[in-house]
Amino acid sequence: MTSDLMLEIQAVTYQWSSTAKGFGPVTASATPGQLIGLIGPNGAGKSTLLKLIAAFWAPESGSIHVKGHDVTAFSAAERARRIAFVPQTLDTQFDLTVHEVVELGRLSQLSWRDRLQFKGTTNPAHLDEILAITGLSPLQHRPYNTLSGGEAKRTLLAAALVQQSPLLLLDEPTAHLDPGHALKFLTLVRHMVDHTQTTVVMAYHDLATVGLFVDTLWVLDQGQLVITGTPEEVLSTPLIRTIYDTDLIQIRHPRTQRPMLLFP
Amino acid sequence: MQRSALNFTGAFLLLTITMVVGVMHGPTRIPLSVVIARLFSPNSSINSVIIWDIRFPAVLAATLVGGGLAVAGAVMQALLKNPLADPYIVGASAGASFGAILAEDLLPSMGFMAPAAFIGGLAAVMVSYLLSRGRGITSMLTLILAGYAVGVILTSVTTFLMLLNRSDLSTIFAWEVGGINGVTWRQVLISFIFIVISVIIIWPFASDMNALLLGEEQAHHLGVAVRRVQLILLVAASLLTAAAVYLSGLIGFVGLVIPHIVRRLNGPNHRQLLPLSFLFGAAFLTLANVVANAVPVIGPIPVGLVTAFLGGPYFLYLLVKQNQRRGGLA
Numbered sequence: 001m002t003s004d005l006m007l008e009i010q011a012v013t014y015q016w017s018s019t020a021k022g023f024g025p026v027t028a029s030a031t032p033g034q035l036i037g038l039i040g041p042n043g044a045g046k047s048t049l050l051k052l053i054a055a056f057w058a059p060e061s062g063s064i065h066v067k068g069h070d071v072t073a074f075s076a077a078e079r080a081r082r083i084a085f086v087p088q089t090l091d092t093q094f095d096l097t098v099h100e101v102v103e104l105g106r107l108s109q110l111s112w113r114d115r116l117q118f119k120g121t122t123n124p125a126h127l128d129e130i131l132a133i134t135g136l137s138p139l140q141h142r143p144y145n146t147l148s149g150g151e152a153k154r155t156l157l158a159a160a161l162v163q164q165s166p167l168l169l170l171d172e173p174t175a176h177l178d179p180g181h182a183l184k185f186l187t188l189v190r191h192m193v194d195h196t197q198t199t200v201v202m203a204y205h206d207l208a209t210v211g212l213f214v215d216t217l218w219v220l221d222q223g224q225l226v227i228t229g230t231p232e233e234v235l236s237t238p239l240i241r242t243i244y245d246t247d248l249i250q251i252r253h254p255r256t257q258r259p260m261l262l263f264p
Numbered sequence: 265m266q267r268s269a270l271n272f273t274g275a276f277l278l279l280t281i282t283m284v285v286g287v288m289h290g291p292t293r294i295p296l297s298v299v300i301a302r303l304f305s306p307n308s309s310i311n312s313v314i315i316w317d318i319r320f321p322a323v324l325a326a327t328l329v330g331g332g333l334a335v336a337g338a339v340m341q342a343l344l345k346n347p348l349a350d351p352y353i354v355g356a357s358a359g360a361s362f363g364a365i366l367a368e369d370l371l372p373s374m375g376f377m378a379p380a381a382f383i384g385g386l387a388a389v390m391v392s393y394l395l396s397r398g399r400g401i402t403s404m405l406t407l408i409l410a411g412y413a414v415g416v417i418l419t420s421v422t423t424f425l426m427l428l429n430r431s432d433l434s435t436i437f438a439w440e441v442g443g444i445n446g447v448t449w450r451q452v453l454i455s456f457i458f459i460v461i462s463v464i465i466i467w468p469f470a471s472d473m474n475a476l477l478l479g480e481e482q483a484h485h486l487g488v489a490v491r492r493v494q495l496i497l498l499v500a501a502s503l504l505t506a507a508a509v510y511l512s513g514l515i516g517f518v519g520l521v522i523p524h525i526v527r528r529l530n531g532p533n534h535r536q537l538l539p540l541s542f543l544f545g546a547a548f549l550t551l552a553n554v555v556a557n558a559v560p561v562i563g564p565i566p567v568g569l570v571t572a573f574l575g576g577p578y579f580l581y582l583l584v585k586q587n588q589r590r591g592g593l594a
Contacts, residue, residue: 056484080487087482093347094477094532104475108487115468119535159486 005068006032006167006199012052012062023048023223025062030216032166033197035190037210037231040220041244046203049220050169053201054085066167080108084160088172090152092145098155099140102131105162127162134158134188150181157185161192168192170202174209186213207244207261211235212253219243235259268540271530275543279327282550286323287315289554294319317449325447325455325511326553326567327546330518332459332508334545337519338526338537339466339501342473343494344404347527348582351505351519354411354498358418359388360509365425365436377439378451381513382506388414389502393495404480404494442515442568444553451511458507463542465500469493470534477532515568517575518545524582 013024023045030036038046051057053064055071064071066082074082084105106127131137134154139147144155153173160168170189174182190213193200201218204210210217211231219227219234221243227234234240236259241248248261287299294311302312303320336351344353352358363384367376392411396403426436472493475483480490508515522545523537530536549567552574556567 054485056481076484076489077487080485083485085482085485087485090478090482092477092479093345095527096474096477096532100474100531100533101478104471104478104486107471107475110471112468115471163486 004031005029006034006066007053007201008065008068009049009053010063010065012059012064014048014052014057015060016048021223022060023052024059026220026223026225027062028218028225028228030199030201032199033193034216035193035200035214036202036216036218037214038201038203038218038220039205039207039210043222044220045223046220047171048223050085050171050201050203053167054083054169055079056085077108080163080165082165083167083169084163084165085169086153086156086160086171086173088175089149090156095143095145097141098136098144098147098151099131101144101155102136102140102158102162103127105159108163126164130158130161134161135184149176150178150185153177153181153185157188166198168198168200170200172203172205175205182209189213207235207240207248209260211259211261212256231259235261268530268536271526271536271540272543275540275547279543279547279550282547282554283323283327286326286550286554287319290314290319290557321447321449321452322444322553323550324452325444326550328452328455328459329444329508329512329515330522330549330552331542331546332455332462332504333515333519333549334522334526334541335463335466335538336501336504336508338523338534338541339473339497339504340519341523342476342534343497343501344408345477345479347524348520348579348586349408350517351501351508352514352516354407354502355388355392355414355418356385356502356505356509357514358415358422359391360385360506360514361436361440362388362418362422364439364513365422368436369425369429377435378510381439382510385506385509386502388418389498393498438566439513441566442513442571443556443566444512444549445564447511455507455511458503458510462500462504462507465496466504466538469497470538473497473534474532513566513568515549515571517571517579518549521575521578522548 007030009026009028011025011027013022015022026049038049040046048057052059053071055074058072071079071083106124131140134157136151136154136158139151144152147155157173173185173189177185189200189202192198202214214231217227217229217231217234218225219240226243227237227239236250240261247264249264251260251262252258253260284296284299288294288296292314294315298311299315302309302315306312306316333351337349340349340351340353341347360381361384363380363382364377366384367380389411392407392414395414396406396410426433472483472488475486475488484490523541526537526540526544530540549571552570553567556570557564559565
């Protein structure tokens with residue numbers, strides 16, 4: 001098994017309880033510092049794949065390795081130190097502050113001494129730094145459940161960044177975000193991938209913008225990984241139009257020349 | 265940080281004052297100076313005996329029960345992600361009643377009622393948990409429903425047993441309302457040991473409980489061994505509840521209302537919520553016990569009535585407020 005791979009997915013299958021059809025088998029891999037866009041129609045299995053990688057669900061067969069270790073064999077803390085997950089939305093009935101939510105990213109790094117201490121954690125420098133780069137410093141004492149969609153999203157990203165995991169999973173990170181916040185969010189992710197060699201797998205819906213940010217696209221359709229490749233390769237195949245059952249128009253971004261798919 | 269330091273100071277002061285007031289007040293009032301003098305130098309005077317053998321154990325029992333129930337309530341609310349959960353929600357109260365009546369019927373006048381209630385409460389929660397356990401993560405909603413079903417079944421059997429043996433009715437009734445009367449040092453010590461054990465188990469998971477407030481899936485991603493932590497916390501909270509029930513019977517609303525008040529005062533962070541809940545719960549029940557013993561004309565009433573009388577309206581107020589925040593129908 002090659003250990004220079006960050007993520008290795010080998011013939012993974014999963015049985016959805018609601019349908020007769022199953023997910024997979026899916027085989028794929030990712031290297032450090034790779035930003036992967038996971039696209040496909042609704043119900044194709046994007047969230048399923050992310051949940052399997054995060055070991056929230058266990059595969060029926062096949063295996064998923066992160067840095068050469070089987071994800072289902074990790075202890076909870078070991079897993080969270082390697083894999084962080086930013087959910088699409090998250091509601092809570094409790095008034096945790098932004099700072100308290102972000103600090104939870106440290107949970108997997110707590111020693112027994114930290115746990116027994118009254119304060120629970122020391123405030124590491126990187127926590128303040130992450131609050132600053134995600135633009136949350138002025139909001140840190142606000143209750144999480146009073147935030148706008150964009151602020152809440154950044155808070156969840158910040159918590160994931162505090163985990164300092166080499167593999168970051170994002171589920172529809174720009175859903176419900178306006179273009180300004182979406183751009184800031186994606187730029188932040190891109191910047192992090194380039195500077196920390198983090199591998200990101202990002203489920204994504206918008207075919208117009210996905211090609212502008214990612215290195216690789218994985219296309220899921222009906223539980224199968226049908227195409228992988230650079231945005232250039234994937235977005236120009238005719239198959240993509242069949243998968244989405246839409247006659248999408250391909251254009252190039254006027255400034256970067258990257259491929260974009262638009263409504264017909 | 266300053267806010268919580270202030271709250272802790274306030275809580276400590278409040279508890280100290282209520283404990284002193286609790287020792288001072290009773291059928292005969294003992295002046296403050298005598299209380300302080302006899303606390304530090306007990307002698308054979310009647311006041312000293314009242315203080316050391318009657319009042320002080322009762323006050324300690326009230327602090328243990330109040331604090332224990334409040335912490336158990338805070339844990340259950342985090343586990344069920346529901347701020348309206350209480351320590352009895354998954355069958356503990358019904359199990360404890362069942363144990364109590366069984367002991368009273370089968371081995372009357374043996375004094376097994378309290379230990380049987382302890383075991384009954386713990387057993388009912390475990391049965392609910394095992395019934396709700398499914399593939400993957402135990403759904404906490406299923407746990408509530410299983411606890412409810414187990415509770416209904418046990419309550420019907422308990423009621424049936426009560427009707428069969430009507431001579432016990434008043435004993436059982438008084439026990440179900442919940443009261444702190446005639447506790448001995450030995451009972452206080454037993455309860456204290458169980459409460460300390462539970463608290464030692466719960467404390468290291470304070471941060472995990474914060475993560476659980478974000479839901480089981482997010483807690484998983486943050487590195488909580490969700491299933492294991494839920495089971496540990498459920499067992500510890502039940503042990504805490506059982507230890508409280510052992511001393512006092514079923515005292516309602518402390519476990520529901522106190523964590524709520526503390527959350528509004530100091531936020532939901534369990535690192536502070538748990539110790540503050542203990543202090544405020546202890547102070548609240550100690551005070552409620554003083555009130556219960558000082559009702560004019562009627563004389564002493566069970567402290568559970570006082571907490572219910574104060575807690576019931578507050579609970580309704582919370583419900584209405586929560587509905588308003590969600591938008592409700594309006």
